[in-house]
Amino acid sequence: MESTSLAEQQRVLASDWGGGKSPFGTSWSKFMMWIFIISDALTFAGFLIAYGFMRRVAPAWPVQMEVFSPLLITFMTFVLISSSAVMAMAVSAARAGDAKAATRFLGLTIFGGAIFLGCQAYEWYHFISEGATLTHNPWGVPQFAASFFVITGFHGFHVFSGLTILAIVALRAAMGKYSGEGVENAGLYWHFVDVVWVFVFAFYYLL
């Protein structure tokens, strides 16, 4: 990959904003996806800030790794990161015009996402059957279960909608009706779902 010097970047920046017609240098669809991702990132940032605030004012917080299974969380993280890596390969294949490889990689990505969602459903089922609700839980502070349901629920819904988008993209790729850019935009969304999980994994489960 080419690396540009700071002076060169500043020159490009100045020329982009000095009357350039496409300051972000992307197609409209990719730019729209980025705008969506940024607004979605702000939503998740709001959730995580609220969670951080609740953690600070709570008199105590349960030891998360004694409530949730560390093995399951690790496995879920592994699956989501792997599906993200495979998605990146699907974008490469689609851009190189290799529909067969793109479809295969997209299928693997969907497989990983479905496993993740299954694990999350199991985790919710287990947590609820132990007596956790939005307002109560057996481990003390109600905010513990409330933030769990809101944050992982919202993330899980993103995984679900990501799977829907990927299924459509994969079907179209299998029929040969796809563009490298379409696959790339779906990929951006999927990587974003992975990025959010990286934050949830570190801040909700480990910290």
Next chain:
Amino acid sequence: MTTHEHAHHGYRQYFLTWMWLLLMTVTALVIGYFHFLPEGVKAALLVGITLAKIFLIGSIFMHLKTERVNLVMLTFSPLLLSIVLYFFTYGETLKNDTHHIDNVSPTFVMPTGEIKEH
């Protein structure tokens, strides 16, 4: 380079990124699961590892490495805003006791029936 060779070059880079991400995940898990570090160090390391992972996913998987600086700056604005917001509330919670949530006792019952006190 043909487009196919290009794709294969990409696969190798994605594979290496994947390996790094897994390595960082395991490191974060070890730091988070075994309580052998002081809380402050643990938190700083976990935040550091998370940011490093985000940086890798953003630059390689999401191709920000090859995008214009303008787009990169735009994408990192929510992260900056969150940090600012967090430290607003953080400072306040340290100073002010009136925000405390007092509706529970600081003990919990583990699923095993064991009672924990903090």
